[in-house]
Amino acid sequence: MGGYGDVQCIDENGIRLDGRTKDEVRPVSIETGVVPVADGSARIRWGLNDCIAAVYGPMEAHPRKIQRQDRAVLDVRYNMAPFSTTDRIRPGFNRRSREISKVTAEALESVVLTELYPRSKIRVEIEIICAEAGTRCAGITAASVALAHAGIPMTDMVVSVASGKVHDIVVCDLNKEEDNYGEADLPMGILPNTGELVFLQMDGDLSPDQFQEAWDYNMEAAKVIHEEMVRALKGGGE
Amino acid sequence: MKGGSVARLDNMSGDNGADGPRRSRQAPLLVAPGDDLGDSGEYEAGHGVLAINGRLRALKQGRMNNRGGTVSIEPRRTSYVPRPSDLVIGYIEGCTSNIWFVDIGAPFNAILPMSLGPSKAEFGGIRKVLDIGDAILCRVQEVEENHSSVVTMKGMGLRAIRAGTVEEIDPHLLGRLIGRGGNNLRQLKEETECRVVAGDNGRVWLDGDLDGIINARDRLNALLTEAKIEEFGGEV
Numbered sequence: 007m008g009g010y011g012d013v014q015c016i017d018e019n020g021i022r023l024d025g026r027t028k029d030e031v032r033p034v035s036i037e038t039g040v041v042p043v044a045d046g047s048a049r050i051r052w053g054l055n056d057c058i059a060a061v062y063g064p065m066e067a068h069p070r071k072i073q074r075q076d077r078a079v080l081d082v083r084y085n086m087a088p089f090s091t092t093d094r095i096r097p098g099f100n101r102r103s104r105e106i107s108k109v110t111a112e113a114l115e116s117v118v119l120t121e122l123y124p125r126s127k128i129r130v131e132i133e134i135i136c137a138e139a140g141t142r143c144a145g146i147t148a149a150s151v152a153l154a155h156a157g158i159p160m161t162d163m164v165v166s167v168a169s170g171k172v173h174d175i176v177v178c179d180l181n182k183e184e185d186n187y188g189e190a191d192l193p194m195g196i197l198p199n200t201g202e203l204v205f206l207q208m209d210g211d212l213s214p215d216q217f218q219e220a221w222d223y224n225m226e227a228a229k230v231i232h233e234e235m236v237r238a239l240k241g242g243g244e
Numbered sequence: 245m246k247g248g249s250v251a252r253l254d255n256m257s258g259d260n261g262a263d264g265p266r267r268s269r270q271a272p273l274l275v276a277p278g279d280d281l282g283d284s285g286e287y288e289a290g291h292g293v294l295a296i297n298g299r300l301r302a303l304k305q306g307r308m309n310n311r312g313g314t315v316s317i318e319p320r321r322t323s324y325v326p327r328p329s330d331l332v333i334g335y336i337e338g339c340t341s342n343i344w345f346v347d348i349g350a351p352f353n354a355i356l357p358m359s360l361g362p363s364k365a366e367f368g369g370i371r372k373v374l375d376i377g378d379a380i381l382c383r384v385q386e387v388e389e390n391h392s393s394v395v396t397m398k399g400m401g402l403r404a405i406r407a408g409t410v411e412e413i414d415p416h417l418l419g420r421l422i423g424r425g426g427n428n429l430r431q432l433k434e435e436t437e438c439r440v441v442a443g444d445n446g447r448v449w450l451d452g453d454l455d456g457i458i459n460a461r462d463r464l465n466a467l468l469t470e471a472k473i474e475e476f477g478g479e480v
Binding site for chain 2: 045046063064065066075117119123124125126154155156157158159160161162163197198199200235236239240241
């Protein structure tokens with residue numbers, strides 16, 4: 007959160023810098039099968055975000071100490087390409103990517119039937135090619151489609167979307183300026199068929215009413231994104 | 245669920261396959277993980293379907309089938325899970341002094357003990373019999389609870405593959421390759437004059453002269469493309 011600053015992210019008519027209303031989602035498109043050598047893969051373009059997820063496995067878990075006798079482990083690696091933002095990102099794992107990898111694995115573990123593959127590992131690689139805002143949400147959503155594309159049994163897919171607060175106004179699906187200069191954001195991982203929540207983070211402060219409003223925006227946005235996920239899986243590429 | 249062809253038992257007319265196998269020309273009923281397939285009271289959950297709180301839910305992406313009151317999903321992609329007596333084609337991945345480790349396309353490598361191998365080897369000479377990278381035609385002898393498996397090369401026709409090529413297809417498409425009563429496979433063998441051995445793990449050994457192998461390979465790819473189009477819509 008970058009504080010108020012001088013940037014006016016939303017005008018008096020409620021129109022945002024990119025022309026959206028406060029409850030509108032950025033354009034989303036998803037395609038599957040973008041990494042032919044992977045067991046499953048997906049690419050999501052969400053506003054200016056561009057993210058590829060690839061799934062390999064189930065395979066034998068190595069090193070052996072990470073094996074679980076009763077279930078598979080999800081080995082998630084979230085990474086931002088050095089050229090994905092205006093400031094070059096130093097290649098390799100950092101605190102942020104470790105944290106996002108962890109929360110992504112935990113969100114996905116709640117839907118994947120890991121108990122069907124004891125002692126195995128399912129490797130999920132998430133690569134951010136171009137970052138605008140909400141890359142963790144794009145990553146989780148792409149990984150979810152890639153897992154489904156790989157034929158991994160799942161009780162539902164995880165849709166992740168973030169709403170937040172800019173100049174005391176709650177807006178849906180933050181863009182870069184809103185993420186940088188806004189006061190709060192609330193990324194959520196939602197199971198669209200049941201409305202259950204598998205992941206929630208909050209950065210900044212929201213009043214109970216604002217929290218409810220952001221929650222409602224996320225739930226509505228999840229339906230829109232889920233439709234695109236299903237379209238990609240049912241009629242998508244190879 | 246909005247948009248697309250939604251596979252729900254209560255949306256399906258009798259003609260649409262709720263009471264029996266669907267006609268092949270009908271639009272496929274595609275599902276994605278989490279899709280609600282209807283009430284679990286009347287129907288049994290088959291492959292790729294789970295009953296949760298009285299509702300049937302799809303676990304995989306694929307085509308829904310309803311045969312004999314059992315709802316199942318023919319998945320678009322599958323990984324091979326070994327079962328005893330499966331005929332499989334594997335690659336030697338490693339060895340110790342008396343065991344080979346074989347990649348059979350499953351989550352775990354299988355083991356091939358020297359006692360079940362093609363011949364005995366002198367101490368330290370195991371790689372003279374089967375070396376790393378060799379392809380073998382073998383049979384799954386045993387699968388343990390923890391998914392590790394043992395394969396054998398003792399049996400008729402089981403051998404090291406020294407000629408031809410090995411192609412890979414999704415294991416769930418094997419039925420389509422083999423055809424009813426083995427018709428498709430027989431036709432493929434006759435027309436290409438190749439030896440064709442389809443392993444249960446989706447690996448297919450093609451052996452013959454070069455033109456025959458290329459022809460068989462093209463036909464295999466055409467068959468798979470056709471299968472995908474048929475499963476997921478479009479004209480064949």
